[in-house]
Amino acid sequence: MLNLNTLMMKHLFYTLIISCFFAFGCTSKDREVATASLNATSNGAAIGKAQFFEMSDGKIKMDLEINMPEKADSSVAVHFHEHGDCGNMGENTHGHWNPTNEQHGKWDSESFHSGDIGNISLDSKGQAKISVTTNRWSVAENEANNIIGRGIIVHGGIDDYETQPTGNSGPRIGCGVITAIK
Numbered sequence: 001m002l003n004l005n006t007l008m009m010k011h012l013f014y015t016l017i018i019s020c021f022f023a024f025g026c027t028s029k030d031r032e033v034a035t036a037s038l039n040a041t042s043n044g045a046a047i048g049k050a051q052f053f054e055m056s057d058g059k060i061k062m063d064l065e066i067n068m069p070e071k072a073d074s075s076v077a078v079h080f081h082e083h084g085d086c087g088n089m090g091e092n093t094h095g096h097w098n099p100t101n102e103q104h105g106k107w108d109s110e111s112f113h114s115g116d117i118g119n120i121s122l123d124s125k126g127q128a129k130i131s132v133t134t135n136r137w138s139v140a141e142n143e144a145n146n147i148i149g150r151g152i153i154v155h156g157g158i159d160d161y162e163t164q165p166t167g168n169s170g171p172r173i174g175c176g177v178i179t180a181i182k
């Protein structure tokens, strides 16, 4: 005869396994796959960071934080640029990263570059936190939409979402490089 304790232990064990799969998705935790430190192009001061997570559905999520007290109560434009080289006041990142060969535009509009994050409004302290989740990005080597090694540029002006191919977004005041986390 099985004793009651053994039965209860078995029940508990299967309950835990099942609830883990169905309720908590314990095998598919979002994994941090890349990061970028953002620094002022003028003096190298830290102005924010981006963290990238691979989601269970294969999409990539970016959590972006900007902290620029000198830009309080204003907006800055953010884009991914082609090259991960912040030299020469961010100019070495060259133009907007554009793996799908589209026109520059507003995120989620008819046509836009895959790194056209767009205008981000900073609060009275110059801070902002945004998240973007998309299937336009990957971290897979040899994929055209691999974000690793791309530059992130923070502009001192506002993206008009029209002017080609830059949005006329003003000077490059901040820069970072998307770096893989192994």
Ligand SMILES: [Cu+2]
Pocket: 078, 079, 080, 081, 096, 153, 155, 169
């Ligand atoms: Cu830009």
Ligand SMILES: [Zn+2]
Pocket: 079, 096, 103, 104, 105, 112, 113, 115, 116, 165, 166, 167
């Ligand atoms: Zn663009």
